[in-house]
Amino acid sequence: MNKKCVLLYISVMMSLLYQNSTALEHLNIPVGIQMQANSDLQWGLTAGLSSDLILKGHPYFTVSYTSNRIGARFPYEVKQDNYLFTLGWMFRPGKLIDPFINIDVGLAHFDSEFEEFKLLKTNSPILDLRFGLEGALLRKAIHPWCNFGISFITSSTVYPLVMAAGVNYDISKGLLR
């Protein structure tokens, strides 16, 4: 489901860009992979959108999905998934090093798996604030980033301190140019 959503997002963005080449000049569409450390180590996908035409490219929007289902360190980990919607602000958009701040809202889920645990609260909200740095390399197509933040709502699988790192590929700057 998540893979389908990402593919659909990429397809829509690519078709829009091909139809209107001027939009390409102003859109930033990073897609990438990330690693997140909170209650557990999770891996995931992220896709974002920002435009130079909106407040000079400072605000951006990202959706991401992370999970410990792939790349789990140990065999008997409780399986977790995080779904995040991010609203952020880049302080130096397009520059080599760009500090940013963002607010994440989303949903944390873990598998209770067994009938005995059916009454456990397996879904909980996520609300966190993060600060980070992003780089712009190779004609601004590759964006490595890292962030650190605090969760305002904690739960069984959401702890107060959160860290993440990843690398994005801006399809508007790379593949389509």
Place this chain on the structure above:
Amino acid sequence: MKKRYLLISTLLITILSGCNIVPVKYDDTMLDGPVINDTSLVDPTFRVSSHPDRATFDRTRPVIICVHGYGACTYEWEEFRDYVINNDIPVYTSLVLLGGHGRDIEDLIATTWKDWEKPVMDEYDSLVKMGFININFAVSSTGGAILIDYLSRNAFDSKPVKPENIFFIDAIVVPSNKLMTAINVLGPVLGNSPSEMNNPLAKAHWYTNRPSSSLVQLHDLCDLCRQKLEKGFRLPDCTYAKIYKSENDGSVDPISALMMYKGMFKSDGNRVDIQMVQSDLHVFTRLHARDYVSHADSVLQQATFKEIADKVTD
């Protein structure tokens, strides 16, 4: 502008210097102070190995080693001991005091979780040496984490007698208060996270102060247990285990029970028993020194005591 820099500098220096903004305080009504200590320190009947009549004890009769949690003392299991005595159940109870516990708060500060768990294995070894052949555990909260540590490193495999039954009551792997997971960062700043206790009986049997150094130890033990459970391990041959867990526990997150259920297996590879219980209490088997106890709490406690006693004497 200068004032702002001064404020930021002061804040940074305060954080980096690791000041204890919540100091340890106690009075003579608290377990933390020098006046009140755990009764087992002066009463040798609490442990079978130090009981004055131990020479006459029936070595074939089951012994249940009862282990309390962090900041508590043997009082946590006194109700179970009294239940066994009052109902003439042919079982000995041995109430073990964790290292660093039941004394002055400075003793807790000076110890690590390895010191806490040592008296548990010391008692087990003493019972084996005395010739007891049916040894069991009833462990609560951090007592459960200690057993997980012992079991995960096969600490009983080299013993001539393996534990018969292990009953986990609200064993901790993940705390309910997630700030504890950040104790390595927050601890040096806070210095101490005292619990709010109004009940005089509770003050006399639980530490009010929770020094950060001891919370770091608890966090380290929980973290280790979690990793061991995520890797998975098996119980000794023929050891039975049952996990009891309150569904609404203010101290231990119920996901702890799921982690234990997923990662702890019987020696034949099958899963251990589990019972999620409807309770709002942490260590629901202890009802004394509570501000409020419902009828359902009493029924649950008695039913659990009976189940443990029945299984051990089966």
